[in-house]
Every structure is written in C-alpha cells, then in structure tokens.
Amino acid sequence: MIREAQLQDTRSLAALALQVWLTTYTTDGMRDDYADFALSHFTDEYFEALIQSDEYGVLVCLNDTAVIGFSVVNLVSQYQDKHYGFEVEKLYVHTHFQGQGIGKQLLDAISQRWGAQFWLYTWVENASNHFYQRLGFKQVGELTFDFSGTVIRNNVYISPTS
Known part of the structure; x- marks a missing residue:
C-alpha cells in the first residue's frame, strides 16, 4: 500500500534512508565523512520537516505496517x-524488497498525485540508472557536486512523459 507519509513514519523513514544510502554509497567501506553525512542528515527531524512542508x-510504501520504500x-x-x-x-526501496516493482509503484503514485512531468538525478555508478532507462526515462544532462x-x-533523467 502506498500513502502519504505521516509524522509517526519519521523514525522508519530515517532508518530506511540510512540503510539504502549506506548500501548504495559506501561501496568502498565506511569512512567518517560518509558516516557523518548519513547520521546527521537522515534524522527524524529531517523527515518531519519534509512532511510538514x-x-x-513524501510517499511511503508499506508491507503490512512496515515501511519498505519511500519517495521525496x-x-x-x-x-x-x-x-x-x-x-x-x-x-528509496529497502534492499530486501528491490526488484519487486515497488519503485515503479512509487513513481506511478507520484504521477497520479503531482503529475507525470518530473526529473531526477542518480549517481552515475548507481544500479538505478538501468531501472530508470528500462522505464523509458531519458537522460538529458549531468549534475556534479563536491x-x-x-x-x-x-x-x-526526465520522466517518459516530459
């Protein structure tokens, strides 16, 4: 089930964000700068501010009562x-639930709720590039940051309808 995130979801969102971010970006091991960023960024307060803005x-995908994916x-x-x-x-989709269509369901829910014209970016080394390309997203540029x-x-990438 996909629904809008609620304030009682913030702890699960923070923990899931940590799990997915660390799995994705710490492929060369855990460094202090990675740990500092993740632990200071993905907090209950961060998600509370997003939900209230x-x-x-913010959408969550639930497996019964557990958050297994979300979008911002x-x-x-x-x-x-x-x-x-x-x-x-x-x-973000929990590692154990990737490949089960949850990301696509979240994208569909985003389109239904806010419109089908959107953009996103993903790290060039991230496996999600194949996911977006398979869904028909078109690469239109590159962003870099330090x-x-x-x-x-x-x-x-831009959505297929953009």
Whole structure:
C-alpha cells in the first residue's frame, strides 16, 4: 500500500534512508565523512520537516505496517527550467524488497498525485540508472557536486512523459 507519509513514519523513514544510502554509497567501506553525512542528515527531524512542508511531498510504501520504500518530491525544484516539471529527490526501496516493482509503484503514485512531468538525478555508478532507462526515462544532462573533496557525477533523467 502506498500513502502519504505521516509524522509517526519519521523514525522508519530515517532508518530506511540510512540503510539504502549506506548500501548504495559506501561501496568502498565506511569512512567518517560518509558516516557523518548519513547520521546527521537522515534524522527524524529531517523527515518531519519534509512532511510538514508545502514544498515537498513524501510517499511511503508499506508491507503490512512496515515501511519498505519511500519517495521525496520537491515540488519547487527545477532543472534548467520549469519545462521538466518538479524533482523526485529520493526514491528509496529497502534492499530486501528491490526488484519487486515497488519503485515503479512509487513513481506511478507520484504521477497520479503531482503529475507525470518530473526529473531526477542518480549517481552515475548507481544500479538505478538501468531501472530508470528500462522505464523509458531519458537522460538529458549531468549534475556534479563536491562531497568531501571528491566530485560526484550524476545523470539527470526526465520522466517518459516530459
């Protein structure tokens, strides 16, 4: 079941975000800068602020009562111009539930709730690139940012209807 996130979900969202982020980005082992970022960023307070903001939308996917996936939509973020729509900032699925269609279900729910025209970016080394390409997302650019002195490259994708 997919529904809008509620304040009682914040602890599960924070823990799931830690699990997915650490699994994805610490492939070379756990470094202090990774740990510092993850533990300071993915907090109950972070998710509480997102849930209460008019500029964000947060959906959760539940397996009975457990959160197994979530998405964060930034309704005001733009890539280049408003033509590409809003940004899907996060689409995280618990490691044990990946490959079961949950990411696609969350994307469909995003489209139904906020519209089918959106953009997102993902690390060039992330396996999720294949997921988005398989769904018909089109790469339209690249974003880079500095993380602890390392330049991180990301592919920018637009939804198939953009």
